[in-house]
Amino acid sequence: MSKGKQTVKATTPIVAGYYRDVSRFSDACGAATAAGHQPEAFTPWPVHGLETKLGIPRSTLGRPVLAVILVGFALGLHLCWYTQYQDYPLNVGGKPYFAWQTFVVVIMETGLLLGALANMGIALHLCRLLPDPNTRLINDRITDDTFALVLPIMAGKDAEGLSTWLREQGAEEIQVLGVAETAAAEEPVHA
Amino acid sequence: MSTVATIEPAPPSSQELPPLTAKQITDDITRPLFTKPPLVWHGAIAAMQALAGLLVIAIALYCIEGYGIFGVNQPVNWGNDITTYIFWIGIAVAGTLVSSVLFLFRQTWRTAVNRSTEAMTVFAVQIAGLFPLIHTGRPWVDFWLLPYPNDRMLWPNLKSAIVWDVFALTAYATTSIIFWYFGLIPDFATVRDRATNKWQRMIYSVLALGWRGKANDWVHYERAYSQFAWIATPLVIGMHSTIAILAAVGKVPGWHATIFGPYFVCGAIFGGLAMALVFLIPMRSMLKLERYITLDHLEKLAKIMLLCGLLVTYVYTVEFFSAWWSESTYERHQFIYRALGNWSFAFWIMMTCNVAIPQLLWFKAVRRNLLALMAIGIAVNIGMWFERFVIISLSVMQDHVPAAWDYSFTFRTFDWFILIGSFGLFFFFILGFCRVVPVISIAEIKAHLLKPSQPKRHGGHHE
Structure with a gap:
């Protein structure tokens, strides 16, 4: 330039x-x-x-999406801990109220879902894309x-x-x- | 989208055609959106709508009469609805394999078929989602499955594999839909800019979100597309593995096996690719896209199908071996019951369609014969539905409580309605998709077909 x-x-x-x-x-x-x-x-x-x-x-899309995925994992973990241990501890066959291995699916799915939504949202924002009937x-x-x-x-x-x-x-x-x-x-x- | 490669060579018959131009590609792919559909399309969509109507009737009656209209009973609580649910999830999985896994493995031939198989995913996952919602018994309170603070002061039991499935399906369905839509944005813009009808232009304009094809935007777009593929891959493996775990964590004979995760994923790809062949073959012919979806592409799908068929055959064998090796009376009985019991026809249909018939794909002549490919695709779909039926329903028929063994499970009229209706709804969606969405990714296939050839450029420098 x-x-x-x-x-x-x-x-x-x-x-x-x-x-x-x-x-x-x-x-x-x-x-x-x-x-x-x-x-x-x-x-x-x-x-x-x-x-x-x-x-x-290079596109700056990578790090924010990764951050959202990690936050999603944390939220998923928190959801499991709060609902299964803190707020409503339910004894299922004498198993521990909180064992992280039990919650891997919930944690992973929450993180990846939020990551996918963030990926879409941030990409649309970076490209300034919005519904416009008269483009x-x-x-x-x-x-x-x-x-x-x-x-x-x-x-x-x-x-x-x-x-x-x-x-x-x-x-x-x-x-x-x-x-x-x-x-x-x-x-x-x-x- | 970040991968650049050429599509497979056109079939011999089309080699004499003039070379493709960007305009020609746009014309060919968008033609169905701007022309009146043929009579056969109207007939087909009306027929599929009628079949889908059976599903609507069955669901409506079920909401009025209750779950008793289906043939399930104790202990066979998991009958047709769960079998069909897993069948459709399997179909969906194969679409994500093509759109994401093959993308990450730089299999650029996928460009010709990825849009259609992604559509297959989106439609199949929505149809699949209906069945567990029906299965709950009171679908109007299905929102109780979601973890939200409520006046009952209860939370779903997140230790339950059933609730894992809610999370897996929600995440997978949502991601598949937005991934598909994201890939469509540049193509919607292409359609928008060619539309002459005011309303058509306005609708596609909204759908295209103001896409302009700016170089900066393509950089973000390609990055986002690649990231979608990275996110969708663990989601798709997680989706079907979660269903597999749902069965495997149970003590039911025939379910309690560690091989279930990969077994279900392989089976899903097998059945899903078979479904892709079933609709791609008539679709390419109806839309005159033989130059883009070539025999080579179909042959490659058939090869992956053959590989998955062999893996599934291996698992069928291992299951019998493990039952024998376990020395568990119930496990051994379960597998004898599958092969020789009163529902053994289901097992033998499964073996014929999933093990014997796919062996024909070893022959190149079969892999390149459209009718044969379609027939094998239909056979594998039948086989895969019966596979899920054998795994799910036959296992619970004869569990650890012989006193409860059931011989009265039947397929009632409304079981047929929801099964046939789900196929009707799927093909109704596919037929609609053909006329409103470009069935091949226009931007992606142009990037592959029309990239400047390297030898020519080097040659130019030497002159």
Whole structure:
């Protein structure tokens, strides 16, 4: 990333370059990052290696989910101890009121169930996913066969220059979105 | 999703077809969602709905009349409902094997079938869950099984294996459903962006949760998918092992065996893969997906089925050996009773369908013959239902109290209703699934089929 990185807001105008060739698209992503364009990429399927080229860090999903699983184990253990020993000790064939081996299934299932729910919830939060009946993408083919490389039009850059740069990187189609004079003719931007 | 590999080569007949493109894949897989279903589909779903109606009738009558409408009796309290419960749990287990265990073992061919087998899991586990809820006798107070502070100041006995099963089933069913849905999110987005009908677009838009395919999101998505697989694997093994422990901790002759855990898991995979073959073969043909769900995929499922069939055969043998070795009169009697008693036909159907018939899968010609595979799948399903019946019901028929031995257990009309109705409901769900959900993971299969080939890229550098 270049020095003096500027913040890209949701309202920042963008130039989108569309690709069908995944290799060319992947190379363009690397070039955009190297040139300090602060690119965002949209792909119909996961492209491996792209995260390195775009400088995307590893997902932070692992540790919170592990923590929830461990807390779930503790809650399961506590449930067993409280209900079977503390609150309602029931003599079953003279066996001990509390023996952790008896409760392995309850403890494991509680921890893993909470872990699965946390995994879903945290992943949806990280991806900012919520039910939305009116979702519109900058291009509907992004979920089909088209890759989009999106460059924000930051201070000191212009749409024309970025479009030319994308064309040089092999973009098959270019679209400028969110610029005052063109915005009226376009569909809502959801990028 | 983090694994990258190619799908198996297409069958010879399709090798002359033009190479697949991303658009072609989307078109092929989403076509059933945007076209009118054929007449045969309408006929099939109506028939399955009628069969599912039998289940509804039986449950309604049971709520009015009580548990006496079924053929259970003392000491055979565990009859058709528990047998069918374990049968459907077994079907569910195989789906998780494909979605999670094969994923963790980097078996990338699973991509073609994982969505369908996960659907099988979700439907089978819901149907299975009905049976213990019926079995309690008063289903309207089934919530007493859950540990919550209540005015009775009682807690469920967490030392009981029955309550372990409540935990195992709840955790497994919930995880299977959310795992399946999570995998569907990018595909729902694909359908959303192709929908022309306003309502269809809105519904899939809600289901897709605003998915945009952003590179950052794919990183989180793949990580979460992988973690789901790690979480689901112990859950699925725990699910069926818990049912096995439920039997094994009892003193009933024929149940009290340490081999029950792996025995049940192997049997479940065996039966579940057989069920997968039964519906995948007509489904791929009906939806014209032969290019994606190839004979190679079906053959691989058949090979795993054969392996599990051999393991199950080994356990059948070990059970007889252990009974003889135990020197327990009751254990020995139980196994003689299974093979030669008044319900011996159940045992011999089990042996024929689970031991003899699957041996045909040693032959490649059989493994690559669709009709033969389907017939074997049906046979194994019949065999696996009888296996559970033999284990559960025959064991309690002749327990440690000879005075209570029962010869009067029968299969009544409403036992047939809930058994046949459960199959009707399952296939009703499957037929519905084919028309509203992409039956193959679109994003995943594109990643595998359309990845840039390595030799071409290297070649390009040398030029």
